[in-house]
Amino acid sequence: MYHLRSLIRQVRAEVLVLPSRVIALVFVIGLLLFPLLTQDPYLLRMLILASLFSIYAASWDLLAGYAGQISLGHALFFGVGAYTTALLGLHLGLHPYLTVPLGAVVATLAGLFVGVPCLRLRRHYLALATLAFPLMLTGIVFMFPNFSGGEGGIWRIGRLASTRVGEYYLIVGVMLVAVFSLWRIAGSRVGLIFHAIREDEVAARALGINIVRYKLLAFAISGFTAGVAGALYAHFARIAGPSNLDLFMSFQPVIWTIFGGAATIYGPVTGVFVLYPLLDSLHVLLPQYRMLLFALLILFILRFMPQGVTTWIRDAIETSCPSCRVRNAATRRACRACGTPLRN
Amino acid sequence: MVADILVNGLVRSGVYAMLAVGFGLVFGVGRVLNLAHTAFYMVASYGIFHFVATGLGTPLAVFLTSLGVIAVGLALYKFFIEPVREMEATVLIATLAVAILLQELLLVFFGSEIRHVPAAFPGYSRIAGVRLGNQEMATLVLAAISLLGTWLVLSRTRLGLAIRAAAQDREVANLMGINVNRVTTIVMALGFLLASLAGAAVAPLLPVEPRMWMHPLVIVLAAVVLGGLGSLKGSVIGAVILAFAEVLVVFLVPGGSYLRTAIALLIMVCVFLVRPEGLFGAGATEER
Numbered sequence: 194m195y196h197l198r199s200l201i202r203q204v205r206a207e208v209l210v211l212p213s214r215v216i217a218l219v220f221v222i223g224l225l226l227f228p229l230l231t232q233d234p235y236l237l238r239m240l241i242l243a244s245l246f247s248i249y250a251a252s253w254d255l256l257a258g259y260a261g262q263i264s265l266g267h268a269l270f271f272g273v274g275a276y277t278t279a280l281l282g283l284h285l286g287l288h289p290y291l292t293v294p295l296g297a298v299v300a301t302l303a304g305l306f307v308g309v310p311c312l313r314l315r316r317h318y319l320a321l322a323t324l325a326f327p328l329m330l331t332g333i334v335f336m337f338p339n340f341s342g343g344e345g346g347i348w349r350i351g352r353l354a355s356t357r358v359g360e361y362y363l364i365v366g367v368m369l370v371a372v373f374s375l376w377r378i379a380g381s382r383v384g385l386i387f388h389a390i391r392e393d394e395v396a397a398r399a400l401g402i403n404i405v406r407y408k409l410l411a412f413a414i415s416g417f418t419a420g421v422a423g424a425l426y427a428h429f430a431r432i433a434g435p436s437n438l439d440l441f442m443s444f445q446p447v448i449w450t451i452f453g454g455a456a457t458i459y460g461p462v463t464g465v466f467v468l469y470p471l472l473d474s475l476h477v478l479l480p481q482y483r484m485l486l487f488a489l490l491i492l493f494i495l496r497f498m499p500q501g502v503t504t505w506i507r508d509a510i511e512t513s514c515p516s517c518r519v520r521n522a523a524t525r526r527a528c529r530a531c532g533t534p535l536r537n
Numbered sequence: 538m539v540a541d542i543l544v545n546g547l548v549r550s551g552v553y554a555m556l557a558v559g560f561g562l563v564f565g566v567g568r569v570l571n572l573a574h575t576a577f578y579m580v581a582s583y584g585i586f587h588f589v590a591t592g593l594g595t596p597l598a599v600f601l602t603s604l605g606v607i608a609v610g611l612a613l614y615k616f617f618i619e620p621v622r623e624m625e626a627t628v629l630i631a632t633l634a635v636a637i638l639l640q641e642l643l644l645v646f647f648g649s650e651i652r653h654v655p656a657a658f659p660g661y662s663r664i665a666g667v668r669l670g671n672q673e674m675a676t677l678v679l680a681a682i683s684l685l686g687t688w689l690v691l692s693r694t695r696l697g698l699a700i701r702a703a704a705q706d707r708e709v710a711n712l713m714g715i716n717v718n719r720v721t722t723i724v725m726a727l728g729f730l731l732a733s734l735a736g737a738a739v740a741p742l743l744p745v746e747p748r749m750w751m752h753p754l755v756i757v758l759a760a761v762v763l764g765g766l767g768s769l770k771g772s773v774i775g776a777v778i779l780a781f782a783e784v785l786v787v788f789l790v791p792g793g794s795y796l797r798t799a800i801a802l803l804i805m806v807c808v809f810l811v812r813p814e815g816l817f818g819a820g821a822t823e824e825r
Contacts, residue, residue, distance in 0.1 A: 313813040321762045322809050325802035332799025444633055451630045485641035491634040492617050499621040
């Protein structure tokens, strides 16, 4: 009873005061209650894929949006996760609950493997060097078709759960945990250090921050999360193939994150949950013009909201207190933390 | 075999160098990492296909295509890219969206089937006992002329001086009375011109299809950073290295056509391990 009351108090003090957090809460509850309303397999499949790609996009946001290490080869981690779990299942016959974490661990190692040579590279050089890694791995996959499945990929990977609803709750649960953890990491001291590294590496080093350690940490966390997404994706789609590693797969998290708003964690999730269902329904309605409309939409959104959709909406419904930087609903007269008048 | 490698390597070097120089110029002056650069090269190939199919002569087709590509490119740049130019990641996605837009427009107008453009200079000629396709030679001549022309414009004219000044430091160039925005627009047009000439040059040599922009994009990005961002000499040398690496892998390694991109990128990463700023790039301290 005591815990329940303190939970309610927490929710009222920390969540209900900010419109953006209310929206997030409604979204989470809606996502969890969705299968009670309808169990339409098409809709469930769409939401599952959107959840998987949210994990993937949020992992890119931590690495690129916060730590400023813009990676154009994020498909490497996604693909390594997918291939690891698929290969372990195929050659050793291990259970998905074992191979998915192993896939994520191997993707973490891939993150460190990419991170070490990239430590010396800056900005555009880094972006283009990371671009190379998934394409090199694709070459290796094609080299050993008997082991890796070659161009066709690996088929008939084991399911995660016997029913669609079971898969839905598993994957949505993992997504909520992963995104919330990333959000907490991004808001912690580590996240602050990532901000500092992005803004000015030399200044951060002068303040005694171990740049090497934190950059590798960013690569490792991001690789791990993207690996989880890739491994779960392989089990859900039941195939791991070279398309998990291709150029467009690397660009997709960038599109979602920039569209939603970089360096926010909830931005990429919004981006995926807006763009992915939209693209999917355009596929049904206007298959011929789907990518055309998609590209036009992205261009126009970026033209008029260059910081991304969530940043634009957040700045419209919330203001930041000029003296203590706490965020407030735009309707408030005085800051909720320090009482400074917000409008005069 | 050796002659084949040499000829193919030179042709690819020429095409990649044209693309890489245009890309490098646009990046150097406009600070725009234009992922749509090779999409314009693809549009040019389709333009040549269209005009040749309607029965125009090759010179007229090349002229009209270049004009069209420059006009479309500048319109897209002015409306979508220039207002967000200051935000790096946004530019990345906006240019990528432009590339997808162009790809999809071509799909709508021309369909997804692979097109072939008849050679403008059919036949072969023998030079020192080696059989050379006339079309390949024309491509090499076109690449040489356009690269030489670009170099002359940059080194011998007042416009070239303004371009180099703007590439070195936009703010100071602006203070010296150079209209930096106009210079950027001119450089953009020059980049589109080089891309469309490259597209015109490969149209009779390679199959024309709506995904043909991806492979050259990767190679051009690799060539430009391999040579060092902001160094045109570096871009050309990077393009030559990667073109020959690609051709050697395709000719000498069994199943090499799968590996050609991987090897080119491996070379780039290896160069980065030794010189993080590329072969001819400015060091991190000089960079702004």
